[in-house]
Amino acid sequence: MIFKSQYPDIPVVHSDLATHIFAEAKHFKAQRAVKTRFAICDAPTGKELTLETLEQYCNQFASALQNKLSLAVDDVVLVFSPNTIYYPVAVLGTTMMGGVATLANPTYNERELAHQIKDANAKAIVTQSHLLPVALDAIKHSGASIPATNIVLVDIEPTKQSQYVHIEDFLCQKPFTRFTINTESAAKEKLAVLSYSSGTTDSLYLSQKKNEYVKLGLSKGVMLTHHNLISNQLMNRIFDFDDGWLSDYNTLTTFMGVLPFYHIYGFTHTLLVGISSAVGVVVIPKFEPNLFFSAVQKYKVNIAHLVPPIIIILLNNPDVKKYDLSSLRHISTGAAPLGDKIVKRFEKMYRNITMIRAYGLTEASPTVTKSTRDCTKTGCSGKLMANVEAKVVDEDNKNLGVDEIGELCFRGPFVMKGYLNNLEATKNTVDETGFLHTGDIGYIDKDGDVYIIDRKKELIKYKGTQVPPAELEALLLLHPDVVDSAVTGIYVEEEGTELPKAFVALSPSLVHLTEEEKLKKAQEIRKWLDGQVASYKRLRGGLTILDAIPKSASGKILRRTLRDMEKSKSDFNSKAKL
Incomplete structure (x- = not known):
């Protein structure tokens, strides 16, 4: 049985990611009753970028990659940084000249980062001063040839680094060849982002104990095209508006940028959706309870995309009572399951906040289901979003029906192009009919609601x-x-x-x-x-x-x-x- 979304399919724009994001932002900014002063803001320092400045910086970053570093279409720029207002400059700027941005976890050690540098064949690195030792060791360990001129720093306050340039000094005003997409085939083919997902890719590591090589399971590069990311961004926005979750959109002013932007959830749901909706994104480098609380209070944050551990802190941290969090109206939680006991506690403590649950994975760009605001079903992960088809299969890959438990599989324009340099893993994950096999065990009920009950994968x-x-x-x-x-x-x-x-x-x-x-x-x-x-x-x-x-x-x-x-x-x- 093939399950289909209850929502009508939406047409997908055949464009490049940066053109789409800024066109959407300008459209919604013109319509908004309440306009936000900034597009993105650093909460600890108050440093802001307006929408106009952000777009200008993206163009100038693209120009610098072309004119200063001589990077070409499809060259990879690795972003190795905590959350910063310069994150969208690096990512969208890279795509503007036809490059591919690969997002690295800023807590990686030298070995982990070296794998991503080598696997992605990165030509340049965007990072921060405190991460330079790890980045430099990783470059050496990977065998990559990345000169000091190809390392750009994105510290909020420029530091004196004689060899390495700060992004604001790196920006270039020279004309450059702007990369654009106008056809469906080009949008589906051209990579925009390489987002790494932990898995079982084997890499050899020398064991000093046994004097032999040991295989380590390292992360796989998930190839996400312009078509993938634009599709999922549109799916999320349409769902949010149609469901009424963001029915008060015209009076919303700020998103909380607390989830790490290297993670597909934070990158798409906070950064891309926030910017494209002309809602200001308030950035904190990493989650710290009092910094989070104070940012919500100071910037009157309305929307926060969170993960369960942060929800737990909102429930249990005694300092939360010292702050005025009354501006928070909407919370979306994803990336991991949230227990029903926790949901009930949250709803009782924060009666004026609407909470919805989302389910997705990196390989799906990422969201495939969202709960409606009136959903009261225990354990429900929501309904299939627009453009989503699903099937549930048993161990013999036979299709199952309503309420039958098996592996959840999804199909639609959001499904990744594949794993970089790993055709076998791609074939094992995306079947010949285009369905993405998630490795998650669950079922779909008669109302079309999706339930996750176990994980087939060992992650x-x-x-x-x-x-x-x-x-x-x-x-x-x-x-x-x-x-x-x-x-x-x-x-x-x-x-x-x-x-x-x-x-x-x-x-x-x-x-x-x-x-x-x-x-x-x-x-x-x-x-x-x-x-x-x-x-x-x-x-x-x-x-x-x-x-x-x-x-x-x-x-x-x-x-x-x-x-x-x-x-x-x-x-x-x-x-x-x-």
């Missing part, structure tokens, strides 16, 4: 960011005392997220360890691993030493068994406290 989602267990497992095997390892996600409702948890089996030479010594050894291995990876991949769920890792007859790690072990332990501890 862990920590605060909305994907953590691949295979990478951590391979790294753990590099420790001299570890002979086998397994990593899984342990959901902690109080934090509203999964936490990476490791299990290891020790070398036979350590069988004599006492329980106390095992605890110390576990702490030692955990500390060692945490020093090898980005902050969000650290073992916040802990590390446990087992006699052996549970596996199937074919050798597959039984992660559900490990999760059940943890749940049993948690349930026992809860009962013991009563």
